[in-house]
Amino acid sequence: MTDLVSPSLRKQNVPLAIPFTKAYLTGNELRYITEALAGNHLCGNGPFTEHCHDWFNKNTGAAGTFLTHSGTSALEMAALLGDIQPGDEVIMPSFTFVTTASAFVMRGAVPVFIDIREDNLNLDETLITKAITKKTKAIVPVHYAGIACEMDTINAIARENDLLVIEDAAHSVLSSYKGRPLGGLGTMSAVSFHETKNIVSGEGGALLVNDEKLLDRAFTIWEKGTNRREFFLGKVDKYTWHELGSSYLPSEMTAAFLWAQLQQAQYITQKRVEVWHRYHDLLQPLEEAELLRRPQWSQDASINGHIYYILLPKPEIRDALLTHLSKAGVEAVFHYLPLHSSTAGQKFGRAGSDLNNTNHLSACLLRFPIWVGLGPAEIDHIVTLVKEFFGL
Ligand SMILES: Cc1ncc(COP(=O)(O)O)c(C=O)c1O
Numbered sequence: 494m495t496d497l498v499s500p501s502l503r504k505q506n507v508p509l510a511i512p513f514t515k516a517y518l519t520g521n522e523l524r525y526i527t528e529a530l531a532g533n534h535l536c537g538n539g540p541f542t543e544h545c546h547d548w549f550n551k552n553t554g555a556a557g558t559f560l561t562h563s564g565t566s567a568l569e570m571a572a573l574l575g576d577i578q579p580g581d582e583v584i585m586p587s588f589t590f591v592t593t594a595s596a597f598v599m600r601g602a603v604p605v606f607i608d609i610r611e612d613n614l615n616l617d618e619t620l621i622t623k624a625i626t627k628k629t630k631a632i633v634p635v636h637y638a639g640i641a642c643e644m645d646t647i648n649a650i651a652r653e654n655d656l657l658v659i660e661d662a663a664h665s666v667l668s669s670y671k672g673r674p675l676g677g678l679g680t681m682s683a684v685s686f687h688e689t690k691n692i693v694s695g696e697g698g699a700l701l702v703n704d705e706k707l708l709d710r711a712f713t714i715w716e717k718g719t720n721r722r723e724f725f726l727g728k729v730d731k732y733t734w735h736e737l738g739s740s741y742l743p744s745e746m747t748a749a750f751l752w753a754q755l756q757q758a759q760y761i762t763q764k765r766v767e768v769w770h771r772y773h774d775l776l777q778p779l780e781e782a783e784l785l786r787r788p789q790w791s792q793d794a795s796i797n798g799h800i801y802y803i804l805l806p807k808p809e810i811r812d813a814l815l816t817h818l819s820k821a822g823v824e825a826v827f828h829y830l831p832l833h834s835s836t837a838g839q840k841f842g843r844a845g846s847d848l849n850n851t852n853h854l855s856a857c858l859l860r861f862p863i864w865v866g867l868g869p870a871e872i873d874h875i876v877t878l879v880k881e882f883f884g885l
Contacts, residue, residue, distance in 0.1 A: 511824060511871055511874075512824050513825065514864055515864040516693045517693075517761055517764075517864065519756065519757045522754070526749045530746070537742025537743055537745065541751075541752045542748040544752045544755075545752055546559070546560065548758075549684075549699060552667070552674060553675075553682075553701055554673075554674060554703070555702060556704065556705040557701075557708045558700070558702070559700045559701075559702070559711055560697070561700060563687065563696050564592070565595075565596065565698065566698060568661065569596040570683075570700045570715065571681050572597050572600045573714050573739075574681065574702070575659060575681070577630055577631065578600065579601025580601065580628060581631075582629045583603070583630060583633055584605045584616075585632070585633040586608075586616040586635055587831040587832045587833040588855055589637075589661065590829065591832065591835075591837075593633060593661050593832075594842060595837070595841075598837075602630070603843060604841065605624050605844075605845035606831075606846075607846040607848075608620055608850050609854065613637065613789055614638070615634065615635065615637050615640065616634055617846075617850075618643040618647050620846040621650050622650055622654075624846060630656065632656055632658050633658075634660055636660065636661070636668065638802065639664040639691075639797040639798070639800070640794045641665075641675055641795075644660075644673075645671070648678065651680075657679075657680045658680050659680060659681055659683070660675065662675050662683060662701070663683060663687075663698075664799045665799070666758065666762070667797050668794070668795050669795045670794055677701065680707070682703070683699070683701075686751060691797060691798065692751070694743070694747050694754065696747075700741075710736070713736055714739070714741070715742060716738065716742070717740055718734055718735055718737050719734055719735060764865040765863060768798060768865075771869060771872045772872060772876065773801070775872070776803065776876060779885075782883075783806075785806070785879075786803065788801070801860065802861070803858075803861070804854060805857045806857070807857065808856035813882070814859060814882050815827065815859055823862065825859050826859075831848065831855050834852070862875065
């Protein structure tokens with residue numbers, strides 16, 4: 494579901510000369526996993542988990558980090574920590590991954606979908622105030638492709654209306670807004686290490702908590718709703734159930750893998766950014782010829798090379814280009830069938846604005862392969878195929 498590969502490509506059994514994604518391995522993953530095994534601490538919250546937590550606290554300014562099994566479970570933890578109750582409303586884009594919404598629906602909340610901006614496909618901050626009702630509890634900005642939402646405006650609206658801001662920073666490791674790291678700007682944020690992301694652990698995620706007042710409860714929720722942490726700190730002689738939580742800790746083997754990745758996070762990001770810019774430069778003439786649109790971003794936002802996408806003028810052109818690339822063995826994918834038009838989105842959510850940009854842009858978007866090791870010759874080949882498609 495994360496990446497929507499053309500079913501026709503799958504059916505035709507076309508060999509993938511250029512896959513959409515390939516996780517980069519640093520070479521230290523197995524070494525650290527072996528160390529974890531030798532250390533005889535296999536469950537969660539051991540030394541490797543601590544290294545990963547420290548890395549995020551240092552690199553985002555978070556007051557506390559909690560590794561989880563996925564970005565999805567980080568969002569589910571955020572909904573518990575945010576004390577989201579049945580009937581509460583949560584404002585978010587419809588152009589996002591399923592679990593941005595389902596994490597809140599699980600607590601009985603209603604996702605209120607607002608439209609995205611035409612330039613960067615992030616939620617349109619100018620639509621938020623109109624969508625706020627007495628039931629609104631939180632705003633969930635999704636930094637699409639690792640490009641920052643207008644966080645100053647979003648945080649100001651949240652402050653005025655006493656709302657939580659839960660950043661969906663699944664795409665956003667080492668991206669920033671006005672020089673401030675994404676994930677460190679809302680009340681809390683969720684990060685993903687799914688194999689398609691920049692920094693991976695197969696499946697994995699983290700909840701970053703930026704409000705110190707929430708830390709004690711975050712520990713409790715992370716540890717199945719118990720005060721197990723106080724027990725290990727020697728503050729109590731037994732631990733018991735205190736509130737609703739779950740088993741969110743990944744094992745030390747996952748944390749060991751992740752630590753190997755985080756140590757090279759700057760390198761991985763830089764290499765992906767190089768791929769990103771090569772596409773961007775080579776596609777400029779096609780944008781000038783009005784054949785397609787390239788990503789746009791403001792001076793306030795940085796690029797972390799997570800996603801390179803183009804927007805075609807019409808859905809039919811997008812679909813035809815996707816088929817053209819597929820036939821040549823290039824795995825290009827589209828992204829996010831809007832949640833408001835899905836069966837569950839209609840059942841559990843509602844629209845908080847018109848969703849015209851969401852409907853149109855999601856149908857016109859095409860993502861190109863991007864990974865560390867994708868060489869200039871392969872990128873040039875993909876762009877040549879795109880030019881060929883347009884008869885250039
Ligand atoms: C915007 C967004 N939020 C949340 C998630 C969920 O992350 P995970 O796959 O780690 O559960 C994804 C996954 O692709 C995503 O794209």
